[in-house]
Amino acid sequence: MRHFVYFSSKAVTSGKALSGEKGKGDLMKAGRMDIAIHSIISAFFLSHAFRKDVKMHLVFYGPPDPPKHIEMQIKDELEISKKDVGNLIKKILYKYTPGKKKEVLPGCFIEKKSFLGVIDELMNEGKKIFILDKKGKSIRKETIPENSVFVIGDHEGLPAKELKRLKKIATKISVGPKMYFASQVITIVNNELDIREAERS
Numbered sequence: 072m073r074h075f076v077y078f079s080s081k082a083v084t085s086g087k088a089l090s091g092e093k094g095k096g097d098l099m100k101a102g103r104m105d106i107a108i109h110s111i112i113s114a115f116f117l118s119h120a121f122r123k124d125v126k127m128h129l130v131f132y133g134p135p136d137p138p139k140h141i142e143m144q145i146k147d148e149l150e151i152s153k154k155d156v157g158n159l160i161k162k163i164l165y166k167y168t169p170g171k172k173k174e175v176l177p178g179c180f181i182e183k184k185s186f187l188g189v190i191d192e193l194m195n196e197g198k199k200i201f202i203l204d205k206k207g208k209s210i211r212k213e214t215i216p217e218n219s220v221f222v223i224g225d226h227e228g229l230p231a232k233e234l235k236r237l238k239k240i241a242t243k244i245s246v247g248p249k250m251y252f253a254s255q256v257i258t259i260v261n262n263e264l265d266i267r268e269a270e271r272s
């Protein structure tokens with residue numbers, strides 16, 4: 072399983088906030104939810120297929136009730152369309168129940184958990200943590216074990232305070248010399264892992 076952790080300091084944390092006034096939500100105004108949506112599409116969608124070997128962790132710190140951790144994995148029973156990922160996130164946020172990690176739709180969980188809390192849990196499960204950073208070591212030169220975790224920031228990057236702690240436990244890797252969109256980074260990492268898997272088989 073490949074794990075992507077997408078951090079957003081501004082993405083809204085309730086279904087109502089994502090709906091906006093009179094249900095006409097503007098994804099750009101919902102803390103750049105458009106970036107989260109593009110990242111989900113890059114994580115899961117292939118031409119005529121889904122990636123079932125990916126878990127996406129979205130950690131949102133925007134108003135009104137941060138932090139929220141949404142965990143998503145593609146299951147056969149999950150209704151997901153590239154055109155409607157925003158609505159799917161809205162449904163998941165609406166179904167949040169305080170004090171619980173709840174499977175609100177097939178393969179989709181929501182809970183209140185901090186960014187470092189999510190990373191700590193994955194690390195305690197024995198997974199290797201990689202921070203995606205333009206200045207990191209080239210991904211092509213790095214050994215990447217199965218079940219690795221890739222941490223990616225939104226348009227504002229990763230939070231400075233948490234990053235300080237994260238650097239002690241994680242390895243910084245780069246996917247190239249340009250600053251890419253979060254969704255493009257996910258595509259490149261998936262592609263790199265696809266190539267390695269194909270070479271092994």
Ligand SMILES: C[S@@+](CC[C@H](N)C(=O)[O-])C[C@H]1O[C@@H](n2cnc3c(N)ncnc32)[C@H](O)[C@@H]1O
Pocket residue numbers: 202203204205206222223224225226227228229244245246247248249250251252253256
């Ligand atoms: C649009 S970039 C963030 C730009 C933000 N202004 C900053 O300085 O971090 C979104 C995320 O993609 C990842 N990223 C962008 N370019 C990358 C690269 N060349 N290698 C690895 N990760 C990259 C980083 O995790 C970054 O937080």
